[in-house]
Amino acid sequence: MKKFMETTTQSETIYDGRIVKVQVDDVMLPDGKTSKRELIKHAGAVGIIPVTKANKIVFVEQFRKPLEKSLVEIPAGKLEKGEEPSVTALRELEEETGYTVNTPRFITSFYTSPGFADEMMYLYLAEDLEPVDYPAAGDEDEFIEILELTLDEAKQYVREQRIHDAKTNYAILYLETLERM
Template sequence: MPHTETDLHEELISSTRLFEGKVISLRRDEVKLPNGKTGTREVVEHPGAVAVVPLTTDGKVILVRQFRHPVQQVMLEVPAGKLDPGEKPEACALRELKEETGYVAGRIRKLTSMYTTPGFSNEIIHIFLAEGLIESDKDPDEDEFINSESYTLDQIAEMVATGEICDAKSLVALYLAGIQLHD
């Protein structure tokens, strides 16, 4: 017999803060499991983020290329960034688009929100489509070194197929923006 949502719920017993950082925090939770036993959960806390698919009037997508320290490689991704405290996702999407690409969007549309890794993190990414782009000046953060590049949909499909575009948020964002990644 399938479990109901109530049967699957874990009750928080206690929580201990292990680390407080600039981008993430880490806590250890003691929980009461559905069977009455106790368990431990380690949780990475993240303030949330946005990802933006910038679509030009000639049908190209602006992507950003940057070094990602945790995986020790240069990645090709959709523009994205962390929410500031109290910042609305739409405002963050517009800010990150300008900072990373130098474009201002005439209009943005939310495509979805998704949890990146709910097994150990509460990070949520809000995904937007940006259109009506107007070129402006880039305004990257002081510690960001980013190249912005434009690609056709066919080029993007090829880069997905070869693994050049391989991060989850970019794959989901490009898919949701209606880009046909496979023949």
């Protein structure tokens, strides 16, 4: 791995926002040449695959400004500072769907866009969902609609590109591969 190592010689933060920090690094390449790297720093996020007792997957549909369209996705959210991913999973599940579960089961973690971002996504499975009488309020600038789909319906949404993001496609592949439904 060291033969591919790049050494940072200078780093400049050009934006430090609520969700991301953007920096530009000057790096020394393995062959001694130099280059620039534009990087997004992110606290990390959690996605949760909620499956009802009726074997339906709970999704949320929301508008995604970078894409200028709505997508159907599994519930997800950003890690808060110092928060364990399993706590984030439970919080996002309740806020976005009105459901809870005793213990979400960790599936895996992965980098979302390692070519320019350090965001780590933690993926959980929540089965035997229970509705929450008084769910926690979601983000005030978040407008979502809840959908409950069978695995076959979700796969059709993938074909139609209504489901078109990596974490949700991964979730569907996980459920299909393990023949969970």
